[in-house]
Amino acid sequence: MTTRREPGNSLDQDRAATPAPVIEAKGLKKHFPVDTGVIAALVRRGPPRTVKAIDGVDVSVSSRSIFGLVGESGCGKSTLGMTLVRLYEPTAGRIFLSGEEVTHIHGDGLQQFRRRAQIIFQDPYGSLNPRLTVGEAVEEPLKIHGIGDRAERAVRVVESLERVNLQPRHFLHRYPHELSGGQRQRAVIARTLVLKPDFVVADEPISMLDVSIRAGILDLLEMLSKDLGLGVLYVSHDISTVRYVCDRVAIMYLGVFVEHGETDEVIDYPAHPYTQALMAAVPIADPTATRRRVELPGEVPTPIDIPSGCRFRTRCPCVMDICSRVAPPWQEVNPGHHVVCHLYQSSVTPTRLAKEAR
Numbered sequence: 001m002t003t004r005r006e007p008g009n010s011l012d013q014d015r016a017a018t019p020a021p022v023i024e025a026k027g028l029k030k031h032f033p034v035d036t037g038v039i040a041a042l043v044r045r046g047p048p049r050t051v052k053a054i055d056g057v058d059v060s061v062s063s064r065s066i067f068g069l070v071g072e073s074g075c076g077k078s079t080l081g082m083t084l085v086r087l088y089e090p091t092a093g094r095i096f097l098s099g100e101e102v103t104h105i106h107g108d109g110l111q112q113f114r115r116r117a118q119i120i121f122q123d124p125y126g127s128l129n130p131r132l133t134v135g136e137a138v139e140e141p142l143k144i145h146g147i148g149d150r151a152e153r154a155v156r157v158v159e160s161l162e163r164v165n166l167q168p169r170h171f172l173h174r175y176p177h178e179l180s181g182g183q184r185q186r187a188v189i190a191r192t193l194v195l196k197p198d199f200v201v202a203d204e205p206i207s208m209l210d211v212s213i214r215a216g217i218l219d220l221l222e223m224l225s226k227d228l229g230l231g232v233l234y235v236s237h238d239i240s241t242v243r244y245v246c247d248r249v250a251i252m253y254l255g256v257f258v259e260h261g262e263t264d265e266v267i268d269y270p271a272h273p274y275t276q277a278l279m280a281a282v283p284i285a286d287p288t289a290t291r292r293r294v295e296l297p298g299e300v301p302t303p304i305d306i307p308s309g310c311r312f313r314t315r316c317p318c319v320m321d322i323c324s325r326v327a328p329p330w331q332e333v334n335p336g337h338h339v340v341c342h343l344y345q346s347s348v349t350p351t352r353l354a355k356e357a358r
C-alpha cells in the first residue's frame, strides 16, 4: 500500500523530473448537434439541442508515460480520445502537440499530425482489413503517408512486428482470420507503431480480449511507452486495470474530469464520491478484507441536459444544498491530487473523507 504523502515532500521533485507534455489540451469541448434534420426541426420545440460529450477538459500527457482515463459508459472517453487526435474537430478549447498548437490545422499540417498522433480502437477484429495480410496491413500506413521505398518499408514492417512480439517469419503472410484476438491486437499496435508516433490513444484496447491475454497487451503498452518514449492515453471503464500501467489517472463524469492525480494516490485515497463508488465496485481478492459500499442511486443523466451546479449531484450520496447552485472549483487535496467537489471546501478535511471511504 502506498504511504500517504505529506505536503512539500518528494512529489515536487517528481514534478520537476516529469518530461514536457507531448499532448496538451486546454478547455477542450466537443458538442454534437442533435435533431438538426428537417423533420426534427418541425417537431421540436425551441432551438436544436446539443450533446455535450466533452465539456471543458484540461489534460496533459507526458512522453514516456501512460495517462489513464476512467469513467462509466457514455461519459465521453472515446470522444476525448478522438478529439485529441483530431478525428473530431473541437467545438472549443486548444490542443498542443509538443508545444505546437494543432487545434485547427488542416491539409499538410493535419497529415503530418496524423503520423505523430495515433489511435488504437478496442475492436481488433474491425481494425484490420480481412483482405490484407499482416505484413500488408502494417505496411499500408507507410504507403498512405508516402514513407520510404519498398525495401525501407519492409525493414520498418519487420521492426514493428518484432516490437510487438509477432515473429515476422510466422506472421507476415497470415490473414487476420488466422490470428487469435491477442495476436490481432498486437498486429493493430504494430500498424500504429510503424509510423513512429509520439502520442497514442489506446481506447479500451483489452476490453474485447480474453482475460488471460489482457495483461500481456498491457505489459506491451507499458514497454512501448518506456522504450519508444511514447505518451499514451489509456482509456478504460475499469479502474482496476489502470493501476498496472498508468502513471497518472483522471476520472471522468458527464464530459468533465472530476478527479486526477498519480494513480496510486487516486486509487488508494479516492477523494470524489464518484471515484469512491467506482472503487467500491471493484471486487477484492482477499475474503477477510472489508470495504465500505458506496451505492450510486439513479441513472447517468443525459449529456443533452446536464444538471446545474455540480453535475454529479443527482447521484451523489453526499449531496449538499450548495451542489445544485454552484459548480465546485478544483481543489488540491494532496500535492498533485485534484478534485472538483464542495466537500473539500467545507470543514470536512480530505484526509478524513478519503480514509472513511476505504
Ligand SMILES: Nc1ncnc2c1ncn2[C@@H]1O[C@H](COP(=O)(O)OP(=O)(O)OP(=O)(O)O)[C@@H](O)[C@H]1O
Binding pocket: 032, 034, 051, 052, 053, 071, 072, 073, 074, 075, 076, 077, 078, 079, 080, 237, 303
Ligand atoms: N457522433 C456523435 N453524435 C452524437 N452524439 C455522440 C456522438 N458520439 C458520441 N456521442 C455521445 O456522446 C457521449 C459520449 O460518448 P463516448 O462514446 O465518448 O462515451 P464513452 O465514455 O467512450 O463510452 P463507452 O465506455 O461506452 O465507450 C454519449 O452520450 C454519446 O451518445
Ligand SMILES: [Mg+2]
Binding pocket: 077, 078, 079, 203
Ligand atoms: Mg468509448
